[in-house]
Amino acid sequence: MERGRPLGAARRAGPPDTQQGMRRRNLSRVMHAVAAHGPLSRAAVAARIGLTRAAVSTLVDELTRAGLLEELGPERPGRVGRPGSALAVSAQGPAGVGAEVGVDHLAVCVVDLRGAVRARAGRLVDNRGRAPRPVLCDLMSLVRQVIAEAEQEGLRPAGLAIAVPGLVARDSHTVARAPNLGWRDTDIGALLPTGLPLVVDNEANFGALAELWLGTAPPADFLHVSAEIGIGAALVVDGRLLRGTRGFAGELGHVPVWPDGPKCPCGGRGCLEQYAGEEAVLRAAGLAPGTDRVGLLSTRAAEGDESVRGALREAGTALGIALTGAVNLLDPRAVILGGALSRLAPWLLPYLEAELGRRITGPGCTVAVSRLGPDGPLLGAAHAVIRSVLDDPVGVA
Amino acid sequence: MERGRPLGAARRAGPPDTQQGMRRRNLSRVMHAVAAHGPLSRAAVAARIGLTRAAVSTLVDELTRAGLLEELGPERPGRVGRPGSALAVSAQGPAGVGAEVGVDHLAVCVVDLRGAVRARAGRLVDNRGRAPRPVLCDLMSLVRQVIAEAEQEGLRPAGLAIAVPGLVARDSHTVARAPNLGWRDTDIGALLPTGLPLVVDNEANFGALAELWLGTAPPADFLHVSAEIGIGAALVVDGRLLRGTRGFAGELGHVPVWPDGPKCPCGGRGCLEQYAGEEAVLRAAGLAPGTDRVGLLSTRAAEGDESVRGALREAGTALGIALTGAVNLLDPRAVILGGALSRLAPWLLPYLEAELGRRITGPGCTVAVSRLGPDGPLLGAAHAVIRSVLDDPVGVA
Numbered sequence: 001m002e003r004g005r006p007l008g009a010a011r012r013a014g015p016p017d018t019q020q021g022m023r024r025r026n027l028s029r030v031m032h033a034v035a036a037h038g039p040l041s042r043a044a045v046a047a048r049i050g051l052t053r054a055a056v057s058t059l060v061d062e063l064t065r066a067g068l069l070e071e072l073g074p075e076r077p078g079r080v081g082r083p084g085s086a087l088a089v090s091a092q093g094p095a096g097v098g099a100e101v102g103v104d105h106l107a108v109c110v111v112d113l114r115g116a117v118r119a120r121a122g123r124l125v126d127n128r129g130r131a132p133r134p135v136l137c138d139l140m141s142l143v144r145q146v147i148a149e150a151e152q153e154g155l156r157p158a159g160l161a162i163a164v165p166g167l168v169a170r171d172s173h174t175v176a177r178a179p180n181l182g183w184r185d186t187d188i189g190a191l192l193p194t195g196l197p198l199v200v201d202n203e204a205n206f207g208a209l210a211e212l213w214l215g216t217a218p219p220a221d222f223l224h225v226s227a228e229i230g231i232g233a234a235l236v237v238d239g240r241l242l243r244g245t246r247g248f249a250g251e252l253g254h255v256p257v258w259p260d261g262p263k264c265p266c267g268g269r270g271c272l273e274q275y276a277g278e279e280a281v282l283r284a285a286g287l288a289p290g291t292d293r294v295g296l297l298s299t300r301a302a303e304g305d306e307s308v309r310g311a312l313r314e315a316g317t318a319l320g321i322a323l324t325g326a327v328n329l330l331d332p333r334a335v336i337l338g339g340a341l342s343r344l345a346p347w348l349l350p351y352l353e354a355e356l357g358r359r360i361t362g363p364g365c366t367v368a369v370s371r372l373g374p375d376g377p378l379l380g381a382a383h384a385v386i387r388s389v390l391d392d393p394v395g396v397a
Numbered sequence: 398m399e400r401g402r403p404l405g406a407a408r409r410a411g412p413p414d415t416q417q418g419m420r421r422r423n424l425s426r427v428m429h430a431v432a433a434h435g436p437l438s439r440a441a442v443a444a445r446i447g448l449t450r451a452a453v454s455t456l457v458d459e460l461t462r463a464g465l466l467e468e469l470g471p472e473r474p475g476r477v478g479r480p481g482s483a484l485a486v487s488a489q490g491p492a493g494v495g496a497e498v499g500v501d502h503l504a505v506c507v508v509d510l511r512g513a514v515r516a517r518a519g520r521l522v523d524n525r526g527r528a529p530r531p532v533l534c535d536l537m538s539l540v541r542q543v544i545a546e547a548e549q550e551g552l553r554p555a556g557l558a559i560a561v562p563g564l565v566a567r568d569s570h571t572v573a574r575a576p577n578l579g580w581r582d583t584d585i586g587a588l589l590p591t592g593l594p595l596v597v598d599n600e601a602n603f604g605a606l607a608e609l610w611l612g613t614a615p616p617a618d619f620l621h622v623s624a625e626i627g628i629g630a631a632l633v634v635d636g637r638l639l640r641g642t643r644g645f646a647g648e649l650g651h652v653p654v655w656p657d658g659p660k661c662p663c664g665g666r667g668c669l670e671q672y673a674g675e676e677a678v679l680r681a682a683g684l685a686p687g688t689d690r691v692g693l694l695s696t697r698a699a700e701g702d703e704s705v706r707g708a709l710r711e712a713g714t715a716l717g718i719a720l721t722g723a724v725n726l727l728d729p730r731a732v733i734l735g736g737a738l739s740r741l742a743p744w745l746l747p748y749l750e751a752e753l754g755r756r757i758t759g760p761g762c763t764v765a766v767s768r769l770g771p772d773g774p775l776l777g778a779a780h781a782v783i784r785s786v787l788d789d790p791v792g793v794a
Contacts, residue, residue, distance in 0.1 A: 022419075219642070220642075221641065221642045233726070235726070235727075237634070237639055242634055242639070242727070243728075244618065244727055244728020244729070245616070245617075245618045245728050245729060245730040245762070246728055247728070248728040249726060249727050249728040250726065250728075251725035251726065251728075252725070252726060254721075254725045254756075254757075255721070255722035255725055255726065256718050256721055256722055256756060257656065258655075258656065259654065259655065259718050266756075266757075267755065267756065267757070268721065268755070268756035268757070269756070321653050321656050322722070324651075324652070324653055324665065325652035325653055325719070325722045325723075325726075326722075326726055328648035328649070328651045328652055329630070329632070329646060329647065329648065329649060329652065329722075329723055329726065329727070330632075330639070330641055330646050330726070331640075331641025331642050331643055331644070331645040331646040331647075331648075332641070332642060333642040358664065358665070359651075359653060359663075359664065359665035359666070360651075360663075360664070360665070365642070
């Protein structure tokens with residue numbers, strides 16, 4: 001008689017269900033239902049979330065008092081029964097502040113609970129090699145500017161989320177490595193005391209979340225590829241980001257493509273970034289790095305420049321090989337190209353798709369180009385704050 | 398003013414919390430606590446799961462009446478206070494039947510709620526090219542045999558879980574492809590009407606679950622690599638299997654390693670299986686395929702056979718390159734080698750780890766060898782049934 005380890009896992013036990021926990025989750029369900037499908041009457045909310053109308057009324061009263069929901073007045077007459085008042089999430093009240101530290105730009109925006117961008121500011125600046133403190137100081141002055149604008153419209157910032165082009169340690173504000181900025185173990189929380197709840201994450205992660213929350217019918221499982229100078233990816237599984245043990249998942253740029261290929265600063269050889277990163281493509285095309293590098297590449301490619309097209313062909317092929325591995329490992333519904341890549345898609349896609357088609361048997365997966373383009377990470381950051389309000393409205397109210 | 402898509406997602410709404418749902422979840426919490434940490438008194442269960450002793454007593458009474466928990470009699474005297482009766486999960490009652498269809502063997506076992514293997518049967522048989530029906534007919538006679546044994550000991554099978562060396566369509570009983578058996582779109586549910594609840598899954602998935610449930614302190618995030626004739630992997634993320642959109646995630650064997658390498662039956666070129674699959678290694682070592690192929694390789698390698706060691710060096714290097722990509726994409730805490738691979742680990746690991754060490758910056762991840770070895774998938778299958786009982790005891794009671 002063999003005997004295994006005792007069954008079950010402590011993790012399963014979790015906290016017990018309590019009345020208080022149920023109430024918080026039901027408040028969140030009401031907020032999510034109205035945010036996603038509103039304006040809705042109380043009866044329609046009740047039908048959507050499967051609670052009684054009386055229970056929903058109590059929850060709605062609490063959310064209205066807290067300024068998170070507002071009444072739009074009676075629904076249009078002519079319907080059967082007593083007219084109900086339509087509910088919408090508040091266009092005042094809590095707002096999300098999103099910020100982006102790019103290699104060559106800074107950007108900030110404020111989004112309200114309805115998803116509208118209510119203020120925005122940005123600045124072109126070469127951040128390569130700049131120390132974190134002055135970069136964050138510049139960012140902070142933009143943040144102050146948009147918050148002032150938003151407050152004039154009756155909004156109140158519920159949090160700040162910052163997208164960075166680097167690896168962010170899980171559940172922390174620390175950028176472990178951002179090679180293209182030259183940052184290492186940079187604790188943004190310590191350098192940026194705003195008084196607001198703070199979230200720091202990789203730009204590809206926020207880009208993927210934006211796709212999930214704002215995209216047109218995004219699948220529940222996809223791989224979001226985002227490239228600028230580096231190449232990052234983010235994996236969404238069952239509608240949630242897969243972050244990895246340390247928060248470093250998605251390093252598509254360092255998947256080996258030709259294992260004996262050129263040395264990569266990461267220590268490896270023949271990594272994807274050596275073929276499909278912005279600088280590698282410029283080098284292969286015989287062009288000098290400058291400003292608006294992607295614009296230069298797409299203009300030249302559109303003009304029929306053979307060396308640029310050849311470099312993009314190599315890049316597309318290398319992307320297709322690296323993505324074959326990723327698709328075989330992860331079986332996503334779709335691969336979505338975002339960021340700078342989306343502007344080069346016309347010249348990359350045919351080669352990328354040819355490799356996938358040749359190497360993957362069965363139905364494979366769709367390749368699509370993000371419609372949010374370079375705005376994805378910034379919008380994803382602002383919406384991350386909004387989602388945290390919808391997920392736990394009483395924590396804010 | 399830009400305006401995004403309405404916020405929130407319908408998926409969030411989910412079913413509302415109800416008293417009935419709370420009761421079912423709390424019954425499951427009691428079962429998991431006793432299974433993982435028992436024997437436990439009612440007071441100890443209450444402390445572990447954070448409910449009152451009175452609430453736990455009611456739940457325990459229901460589980461005892463259903464034959465899922467049993468009283469072991471009063472705890473030993475000498476403790477402070479009134480002695481409580483210790484509770485354990487029942488050694489009779491529901492049991493899990495696990496089965497494995499291997500390329501060259503069939504195996505079946507019965508596991509009780511305490512995790513003990515109570516009956517076991519197996520048969521060596523070359524299943525390559527055999528039609529599904531006779532293979533499943535052979536399997537079924539083994540299943541009947543172990544169930545008869547188990548019933549004599551007062552156990553009653555709560556379900557049957559079958560591990561197969563192929564891709565199983567998600568939430569189905571259909572083997573989409575099992576190239577090494579020659580099966581395609583094989584609906585095991587239709588061919589095997591047992592009257593028992595049935596689960597069919599890939600052997601690497603069950604191997605990973607066994608590691609998670611029965612391994613020594615398994616991490617919550619790991620990549621489980623399992624090789625026999627093919628090479629499969631399973632990804633565990635936050636303690637859960639990542640299955641992929643269609644259920645096909647984990648195809649490590651078809652990650653490109655040398656993109657211009659030999660043609661692979663999958664349609665690609667230079668896939669990992671072309672360097673590290675059992676047949677590729679035998680071919681590279683100049684050996685003929687036969688029975689106990691892994692045994693032959695490990696014996697020859699131990700004897701110092703240079704051509705075998707060379708073939709295993711190439712295999713280890715290829716594994717290291719493919720795993721570099723996987724680790725960069727997924728950031729797991731550990732890579733665990735299971736199945737036949739575990740027996741060849743002494744000759745594979747140095748080369749595998751050298752590639753990972755050279756190519757991955759930062760702390761990387763641990764590489765470990767499974768202690769369950771070739772038994773992993775079979776045990777994982779039987780325990781999958783046991784877990785379903787612990788997860789929803791009232792569904793069984």
